[in-house]
Amino acid sequence: MxxxxxxxxxxxxxxxxxxxxxxxxxxxxxxxxxxxxPGTCARCGDCKLKLRGLTFARPHKLSTLSKRHKTVSRSHGGVRCASCLKNRILRAFLIEETKIITQVMKAQKQIKA
Structure with a gap:
């Protein structure tokens, strides 16, 4: 028994x-x-994929861990995955380019007029 x-x-x-x-x-x-x-892993804010290189832990345990366990040494590391960050940087660059192009077109119109 x-x-x-x-x-x-x-x-x-x-x-x-x-x-x-x-x-x-x-x-x-x-x-x-x-x-x-069991702890859950951090996820990307855009695509919701698991972020690689971070420690799985419960919230209180995360607060006691050092910074190197909770983040990745890159801009937006620990918040966005690499591919989403690449897309954001590319989108920001293209938006800036379109602003410059519209300014140039406006200046050319003023010269012609």
Whole structure:
């Protein structure tokens, strides 16, 4: 017959925060070990893909980690993925180019008139 287990905490419901597994102690007793919830990874703000190079962790654990675990050494690192950032830079460049072209066209019209 299996040994009966008693919970080590007050919470008795089978919730995600109350997950546990059975472990055998060196004394031969079976006890519950509570498992922490797995952390989720940061995602790109545009395409919602998982960002590579960042640590998976729960929010409180993230607050204790150093900066190198939470970001990538690039502009918008840790917020946008590389391909979305490339698209944003390209779009900004093209918008600036169109502004310059419209100014040049306006100047040419004034010269002709």
């Amino acid at each position: 299996a040994q009966r287990q008693t919970l080590r905490r007050r919470l008795c419901y089978n919730t995600p925060s109350n997950r546990r597994k059975i472990s055998k102690t060196p004394g031969g007793r079976l006890v519950y070990l509570y498992q922490k919830k």
